[in-house]
Amino acid sequence: MAPRVLVSDQLSPTAVQIFKDRGVEVDYLPDLGKDKDALLAVIDQYDGLAIRSATKVTEKLIAAATKLKVVGRAGIGVDNVDIPAASRKGIIVMNTPFGNSITTAEHAIALMFAVARQLPAADISTQAGKWEKNRFMGVEITGKVLGIIGCGNIGAIVASRGVGLKMKVIAFDPFLSADRAAQLGIEKVELETLFKRADFITLHTPMTEKTKGIIDAKAIAQMKDGVRIINCARGGLVVEKDLAEAIKSGKVAGAGVDVFETEPAKDSPLFGLDNVVCTPHLGASTEEAQENVALQVAEQMSDYLISGAVQNALNMPSISAEEAPLLTPFVKLAEILGSFVGQVTEDPIKAVEIVYDGAPGAMNTRALTSAALAGLLKPLMQSVNMVSAPLMAKERGIIVSEVRRDKSGVFDGYIKLTVTTEKFSRSVAGTSFSDGKPRFIQIKDINMEAEVGRHMLYTTNHDEPGVIGELGTMCSKNNINIANFHLGRNTKGGDAIAMLYLDEPLEEAVMAEIRSLKKIGQAKLLSFDV
Ligand SMILES: NC(=O)c1ccc[n+]([C@@H]2O[C@H](COP(=O)([O-])OP(=O)(O)OC[C@H]3O[C@@H](n4cnc5c(N)ncnc54)[C@H](O)[C@@H]3O)[C@@H](O)[C@H]2O)c1
Numbered sequence: 001m002a003p004r005v006l007v008s009d010q011l012s013p014t015a016v017q018i019f020k021d022r023g024v025e026v027d028y029l030p031d032l033g034k035d036k037d038a039l040l041a042v043i044d045q046y047d048g049l050a051i052r053s054a055t056k057v058t059e060k061l062i063a064a065a066t067k068l069k070v071v072g073r074a075g076i077g078v079d080n081v082d083i084p085a086a087s088r089k090g091i092i093v094m095n096t097p098f099g100n101s102i103t104t105a106e107h108a109i110a111l112m113f114a115v116a117r118q119l120p121a122a123d124i125s126t127q128a129g130k131w132e133k134n135r136f137m138g139v140e141i142t143g144k145v146l147g148i149i150g151c152g153n154i155g156a157i158v159a160s161r162g163v164g165l166k167m168k169v170i171a172f173d174p175f176l177s178a179d180r181a182a183q184l185g186i187e188k189v190e191l192e193t194l195f196k197r198a199d200f201i202t203l204h205t206p207m208t209e210k211t212k213g214i215i216d217a218k219a220i221a222q223m224k225d226g227v228r229i230i231n232c233a234r235g236g237l238v239v240e241k242d243l244a245e246a247i248k249s250g251k252v253a254g255a256g257v258d259v260f261e262t263e264p265a266k267d268s269p270l271f272g273l274d275n276v277v278c279t280p281h282l283g284a285s286t287e288e289a290q291e292n293v294a295l296q297v298a299e300q301m302s303d304y305l306i307s308g309a310v311q312n313a314l315n316m317p318s319i320s321a322e323e324a325p326l327l328t329p330f331v332k333l334a335e336i337l338g339s340f341v342g343q344v345t346e347d348p349i350k351a352v353e354i355v356y357d358g359a360p361g362a363m364n365t366r367a368l369t370s371a372a373l374a375g376l377l378k379p380l381m382q383s384v385n386m387v388s389a390p391l392m393a394k395e396r397g398i399i400v401s402e403v404r405r406d407k408s409g410v411f412d413g414y415i416k417l418t419v420t421t422e423k424f425s426r427s428v429a430g431t432s433f434s435d436g437k438p439r440f441i442q443i444k445d446i447n448m449e450a451e452v453g454r455h456m457l458y459t460t461n462h463d464e465p466g467v468i469g470e471l472g473t474m475c476s477k478n479n480i481n482i483a484n485f486h487l488g489r490n491t492k493g494g495d496a497i498a499m500l501y502l503d504e505p506l507e508e509a510v511m512a513e514i515r516s517l518k519k520i521g522q523a524k525l526l527s528f529d530v
């Protein structure tokens with residue numbers, strides 16, 4: 001059946017056409033996102049939800065979205081999506097990180113000019129026939145210091161425009177490298193320095209615990225008298241009442257505000273103040289940007305729903321359409337190795353180490369690790385998948401580490417997973433052959449080569465004669481056919497293991513009988529999704 005997507009916010013018709021062309025059923029209901037209850041009533045019918053900023057993807061909505069696999073944000077900010085709740089349910093959240101960056105940077109520059117020359121107020125006055133030349137004395141931008149807080153995609157474009165306008169550009173961003181700053185022709189500074197030196201301050205960070213209220217009364221007190229502030233990022237970055245006070249006192253000479261603490265902003269302490277220029281979250285609103293983000297989100301969501309390719313997801317590593325076929329057998333292998341350990345381990349897991357040797361080490365190991373964790377946790381939590389597993393592991397305090405290394409054995413590549421509990425460490429290694437089928441190649445450091453079947457019996461025993469006979473008899477007595485029987489031991493007379501690939505699972509009573517055999521240590525009936 002074709003996947004079905006709901007577009008619940010205003011999106012360019014391009015998106016709807018792309019979904020249709022890609023064989024995805026689509027319902028375009030652009031006002032539904034504003035009606036929480038109506039959206040809640042229908043969300044269980046959809047595999048995908050395409051949104052802008054009006055739709056709020058809350059925990060409640062996610063709980064009701066029983067089929068939902070992907071939320072696609074046509075834009076950058078995802079503060080209207082409860083990502084942890086989506087991750088817990090295995091729903092991918094993706095955005096379109098570059099489609100509206102230029103447009104938003106241009107809006108910041110437009111606001112900067114509007115504030116510098118008081119354009120909106122001058123326009124109203126002129127059209128009212130007042131001709132107030134003296135009232136609208138502006139400031140020049142050339143040679144002024146532009147302070148950018150947050151120099152990522154949009155901040156960097158604003159920086160280049162600032163340099164082009166012959167401004168002296170300085171930036172505060174903890175993740176901005178000295179090389180990148182030099183490449184942009186700007187100076188990297190601390191926040192206090194930026195506050196002290198900037199004539200214009202423009203914000204381009206996401207809204208996080210650290211950035212919330214980054215412009216408040218305390219910050220404004222450190223700024224130059226007559227500073228002008230532009231916010232095209234997120235409303236909560238600026239404490240509106242503090243900015244309003246500073247404008248009234250003359251400390252701040254003007255502000256350009258596209259985003260508000262509460263949106264839609266029906267009221268704000270900034271409204272009605274002299275030289276405050278407001279726009280209704282228009283940063284991304286150009287024909288070009290809306291076309292870009294609509295196209296991207298529809299392509300990305302269709303790719304995921306149809307082929308499993310993941311791009312620009314915020315809660316899952318990317319898997320391109322090209323790498324998906326190469327990665328798939330190793331994703332399966334990683335999941336099986338995780339599943340093996342998850343099924344045989346009964347104590348709480350403290351740490352997981354995954355070694356990627358040879359070929360898989362050159363692949364997208366974040367995706368492979370997510371798959372291994374999903375396999376590991378599945379015996380404990382039915383609904384876990386590659387999206388939710390890393391978060392679930394983190395929430396359970398499991399320390400996950402990855403090692404990539406060059407080919408070190410006879411196989412072109414293999415994956416080895418070691419799990420540590422309070423009592424012991426247990427490892428399992430496997431590879432994927434050219435037929436795409438996974439094989440166990442080592443269990444508890446004992447070499448073997450076992451095909452993976454849907455139902456498997458795993459036993460540990462002391463290496464002595466008679467074990468094969470006893471296990472074989474037990475299966476035949478209960479009319480269970482053995483498709484494959486694999487053995488391994490560390491030394492003659494030492495520790496040994498057996499892996500039996502069975503056509504049918506054994507009854508619990510038979511398992512109890514096997515566990516009671518003197519020669520058998522641990523015995524587990526395993527099942528794998530192959
Ligand atoms: N007004 C609009 O319509 C509109 C349109 C697009 C984007 N946005 C918003 O603009 C903002 C920036 O978007 P982007 O695409 O440039 O994001 P980005 O992720 O590319 O860049 C954000 C930058 O902020 C930096 N940063 C993070 N924490 C910081 C901190 N405490 N102090 C200083 N810098 C910090 C990061 O290192 C990063 O370089 C986002 O909030 C986004 O939602 C608004």
Ligand SMILES: O=C(O)CC[C@@H](O)C(=O)O
Nearest residue numbers: 052053075076077284285
């Ligand atoms: O969709 C919009 O109009 C705004 C988008 C913008 O806030 C973003 O973060 O991309």
